[in-house]
Amino acid sequence: MDLTLLYRGPLASCDYDCPYCPFAKRRDSRERLRADRACLERFADWAIAQTDDRLSLLFTPWGEGLVRSWYRNTLTRLSHQPHIRRVAIQTNLSCRTDWLAGADLGTLALWCTYHPGQTPYDRFLAKCRELVRLGARFSVGVVGLPEHLDAARRLRADLPDQVYLWVNAAEGHTYDDAEADVWTALDPLFPYSRRPHASAGSPCRTGESVISVDGEGTVRRCHFVRAELGNLYDGTYRAALRPRPCPLTTCDCHIGYVHLETLPLYDVFAGGVLERIPAPLARHGTRDRTCLPRESAASRCP
DSSP states (O other): OEEEEEEEOSOOOOSOOOTTOTTTTOOOOHHHHHHHHHHHHHHHHHHHHOTTSEEEEEEOOSSOOTTSHHHHHHHHHHHTOTTEEEEEEEEOSOSOSGGGGGSOTTTEEEEEEOOBTTBOHHHHHHHHHHHHHHTOEEEEEEEOOGGGHHHHHHHHHHSOTTSOEEEEOOTTOOOOHHHHHHHHHHOTTHHHHHSOEEOTTOEESBTTTEEEEETTOEEEEETTEEEEEEETTTTTTGGGOOOEEOOSSEEOSHHHHTTBTTSOHHHHTTTOTTTTOOSOBOGGGOBOGGGSOTTSOGGGOO
């Protein structure tokens, strides 16, 4: 089967202290770190053994994974498996980049977030430029808070045109049309993030071709629906895979709503769903109008 897995293990520590993140500057105990490593290696062993399936893997740790050697080693290892189409991770890019030399950059991808105030701008930009030099697939984004706007504009101007800059709507923040237009000028796809998507009863790929897995191997349809579908390691989850409507009222996180069949995002991000890279990036950095949500005016795409 073709299966996408969103993996989130016990790791819950981060080296940043973003005020909008509940895991800022949280430290895991040695025992928790050992458990996280064991869970990650068990998951990787399982994925490598599934040679009859075609897998796409996205790691979404609550904390920062790539500062831990076992995440770097695991992503490198997985990237060389012929039945694994994509392996990607969400990261603040605070780690070094030399480990990427050992990975298959045709399979590995990074979903990078810039957090103004947490790292010097020039340091973050230098790492992005190193990713470009290495030929790595990556996207870069920011949280759409007013105090981040100048940094986001600077980043968009300094990044190569082919690097997609996304903007996440800040949790609990309401954007009027004028403010939304400002962010849409930086990210033409921002209207998809601007408001939560009504999802109750809507068809969604989660629970059929997309699943969420925790460190114990418990399988759920996604990170946001707690009902269990079985366990990855005893294979009980397979019998539960089937089309099913979303049981939640709304979906407001990209890693959730990107899988809604009521949205065209599998076409918008074709080939880059896990790393959040849209497919129709036109030459010279302008984005094809077909990638724009209906809410966005054509004039916003040069």
